[in-house]
Amino acid sequence: MALQETRTSALRSARTGRNGVAALSRHFEGELLRPGDHGFDEAASIWNGAVECRPALVARCASSDDVSAAVRFAAKNDVLVAVKGGGHNVAGSATCNGGMVIDLSPMNDVRVDPAARRARAGGGATWADVDRATQPFGLAAPGGLVSRTGIAGLTLGGGLGWLRRKWGLSCDNLASVEIVTADGSVVTASGKQNKDLFWAVRGGGGNFGVVTEFEYVLHPVGPxxxxxxxxxxxxxxxxxxxxxxxxxxxxxxxxxxxxxxxxxxxxxxxxxxxxxxxxxxxxxxxxxxxxxxxxxxxxxxxxxxxxxxxxxxxxxxxxxxxxxxxxxxxxxxxxxxxxxxxxxxxxxxxxxxxxxxxxxxxxxxxxxxxxxxxxxxxxxxxxxxxxxxxxxxxxxxxxxxxxxxxxxxxxxxxxxxxxxxxxxxxxxxxxEPDIEASGCFDQAHLQRLAELKRRYDHGNLFRLNHNIQPG
Ligand SMILES: Cc1cc2nc3c(=O)[nH]c(=O)nc-3n(C[C@H](O)[C@H](O)[C@H](O)COP(=O)(O)OP(=O)(O)OC[C@H]3O[C@@H](n4cnc5c(N)ncnc54)[C@H](O)[C@@H]3O)c2cc1C
Structure with a gap:
């Protein structure tokens, strides 16, 4: 870590200390965990053992309101933010040093409407959660090859699974998302609402906000x-x-x-x-x-x-x-x-x-x-x-x-x-293990993504990801 980054993270640590988060905790339904708290180590851990980071705070969110409060807190106090869905990204971008992890894992509820062939899954669900809820109806959303992976990171980056050639990528099967943007607003993006944002989250990763709910189109598969x-x-x-x-x-x-x-x-x-x-x-x-x-x-x-x-x-x-x-x-x-x-x-x-x-x-x-x-x-x-x-x-x-x-x-x-x-x-x-977006997109995509990044997150609050610089 560069010296400048070390100083900044020390400053941020003070803001995420017990006094710093008092205001946030008043409106927070989930848990706010600091180093030493019971459950902190587990909540702060990620899948890749080669990535060693120690956040100052883990906000284990129970609702979109919690996510919104955490995002507003981070933006106001210039706190470094990492967003954790299933914690399985190889880059280890779901954690950070000295900042706050917005942990969605408690939000893993999946609701299925078998008649409409739709499922709504919380932003912290894994593919095991989705399959467990959909397969009793003989339905499936195209996911990945490992059930412990988070639906969030996988879907936002594309999503290649066993159904990709029949039903497309996971992101191709999104009907809508509920997303908390960098100003703390909770919005819906779909083919009808906030279409640009919906375009961006289908492949653009976690650059545009924290997705609190994914709505998937389901298909008959199995059992x-x-x-x-x-x-x-x-x-x-x-x-x-x-x-x-x-x-x-x-x-x-x-x-x-x-x-x-x-x-x-x-x-x-x-x-x-x-x-x-x-x-x-x-x-x-x-x-x-x-x-x-x-x-x-x-x-x-x-x-x-x-x-x-x-x-x-x-x-x-x-x-x-x-x-x-x-x-x-x-x-x-x-x-x-x-x-x-x-x-x-x-x-x-x-x-x-x-x-x-x-x-x-x-x-x-x-x-x-x-x-x-x-x-x-x-x-x-x-x-x-x-x-x-x-x-x-x-x-x-x-x-x-x-x-x-x-x-x-x-x-x-x-x-x-x-x-x-x-x-x-x-x-x-x-x-990709390096947080560098340019190799993942062609110029035309990068340009449009950068414009949308400027619109939805001009301060680059969500930067611990394959980062798109605001255009
Ligand atoms: C064992 C294993 C198997 C895999 N198999 C496949 C596969 O079959 N097909 C495939 O396509 N990929 C696969 N992957 C890659 C996988 O798609 C990525 O690692 C993905 O990022 C994992 O999602 P996650 O939510 O667990 O990640 P996390 O590490 O939690 O998050 C990764 C990034 O996604 C963003 N993010 C996470 N949650 C949210 C949210 N709720 N809202 C907004 N942004 C969020 C953040 O930017 C975060 O840094 C696999 C990975 C692993 C480790």
């Missing part, structure tokens, strides 16, 4: 679907990846798939004789009926001789949490990404080299199949503009030992450098 999860030896990687690419060329939109290159963990769920082996895995979900999905996904199970194959019909909610255990709280994480324009034989070879060079066996290098419904939304229709790329590279560095920080971070950076020649240049903000 049982066909899921493919098959691990092949890395030695057969070239054949498997070429076969997968051929499958993707003609796959229907019901199928969304991803390739993961990693190391088989020493866990009971995997046969002992393959523990420690390097694999190339295909995971794919077919969101139609199991009868349709079974034959459709079968070719993915026959690309080579598998190490193991967990494919079969499965409850949709189970698939939604299937990868949760691979991302425990407190591990060290650094992820990078690139939208790819092509995934030709040369790209496959570079990918396999990168997979073999991973410094940590917990890391993976992934390729997401894109297209389908997410590509049928025009690039200008939402702030999320990277719609045309057929694939996304994700280089996920996951490791335990802080001594290994540099090696793991460098590997993820190097992965993007070496894959850059296959890419459009843009990266996916939700997989």
């Amino acid at each position: 049982e679907i066909m899921f493919c999860f098959v691990l092949y030896p890395a030695a057969d990687g070239r054949q498997v990846l070429r076969g997968w690419r051929g499958f993707c060329d003609t796959a229907p939109d019901e199928v969304s798939s991803i390739v993961l290159c990693g190391t088989v963990p020493a866990e009971e769920s995997f046969p002992e004789d393959i523990h420690g082996h390097q694999f190339v895995a295909i995971a794919a979900l077919h969101c139609g009926t199991v009868e349709e999905g079974h034959p459709m996904l079968q070719p993915l199970r026959e690309l080579a001789n598998p190490l193991c194959d967990f494919s079969g019909p499965a409850p949709y909610v189970e698939v939604q949490s299937m990868f949760d255990q691979d991302y425990p709280d407190g591990l060290r994480y650094y992820w990078k990404s690139l939208f790819l324009d092509r995934f030709d034989d040369e790209a496959i070879d570079v990918l396999l080299e990168l997979a073999a060079e991973r410094p940590s066996p917990l890391s993976t290098v992934d390729i997401w199949q894109l297209g389908g419904a997410m590509a049928s939304v025009g690039p200008k229709e939402t702030a999320f503009g990277s719609r045309g790329s057929p694939y996304l590279l994700g280089a996920e560095s996951n490791w335990e030992d802080r001594q290994e920080d540099e090696a793991n971070r460098n590997w993820a950076r190097d992965a993007c450098d070496r894959m850059a020649k296959f890419a459009s240049g843009a990266s996916y903000s939700n997989f």
Whole structure:
């Protein structure tokens, strides 16, 4: 931290001390926690153990009025603000040093209107909360691949999940949001009200305010679907990846798939004789009926001789949490990404080299199949503009030992450098560890976002995010 920033944060700490927050606490329904208070450490913690910050205050909000009061307090007292939904952003932007965390996690209520196929979820809900509420009606909102992730950060940055090719991104399925803007106003943004703001929150991240409620359009999914999860030896990687690419060329939109290159963990769920082996895995979900999905996904199970194959019909909610255990709280994480324009034989070879060079066996290098419904939304229709790329590279560095920080971070950076020649240049903000927005948007999007930032947050109160500078 720069000296200037240290001084400023000391000043802010005084304002967030016991006396400083007395006025705020009079109107606050939730909890205001300071260091030393019971529950502070847990409330201040985030998922990424490599990010170590200590806020001076955590405002655990119970309502939009609480959020509004916290925002007004921060603006008035020039207090640094971080906004926490599920706390799962790899950049660690849900916390800060010496400032205030506006913690939405108590606001995780989800209400479903099955007849209208809509769900309203609090700004602190996780995908597990949403799936738990919607699946009893055989409905789902397109979310992410890990159920403990917050809906807020994921949706505001776009949102890639198992339904992306059939129903689009999470942000494409927003009907409206309730949002507290930098002046503390509580407003609704939708296709009819505050349309500009609605455009901006669908891909522009947390730059424009604190979303207290997300209204999603729901779709019939499950409760049982066909899921493919098959691990092949890395030695057969070239054949498997070429076969997968051929499958993707003609796959229907019901199928969304991803390739993961990693190391088989020493866990009971995997046969002992393959523990420690390097694999190339295909995971794919077919969101139609199991009868349709079974034959459709079968070719993915026959690309080579598998190490193991967990494919079969499965409850949709189970698939939604299937990868949760691979991302425990407190591990060290650094992820990078690139939208790819092509995934030709040369790209496959570079990918396999990168997979073999991973410094940590917990890391993976992934390729997401894109297209389908997410590509049928025009690039200008939402702030999320990277719609045309057929694939996304994700280089996920996951490791335990802080001594290994540099090696793991460098590997993820190097992965993007070496894959850059296959890419459009843009990266996916939700997989970016650095708070730098420019690489995530093209010029036209950045310009419009900057204008809207000036309108809704000219003082850049909400700056701990992939930050758009007020234009
Ligand atoms: C294990 C894991 C799996 C993932 N899988 C996927 C995936 O399948 N698909 C995908 O697209 N992404 C995925 N991601 C990335 C994910 O989209 C981002 O990490 C996202 O930011 C997480 O949201 P969160 O609310 O938990 O984040 P937080 O860390 O709480 O917040 C991140 C940022 O979002 C903003 N924010 C949070 N809450 C609010 C709010 N209520 N109002 C306004 N702004 C807010 C703030 O700017 C904050 O800094 C995954 C991440 C992890 C850690």
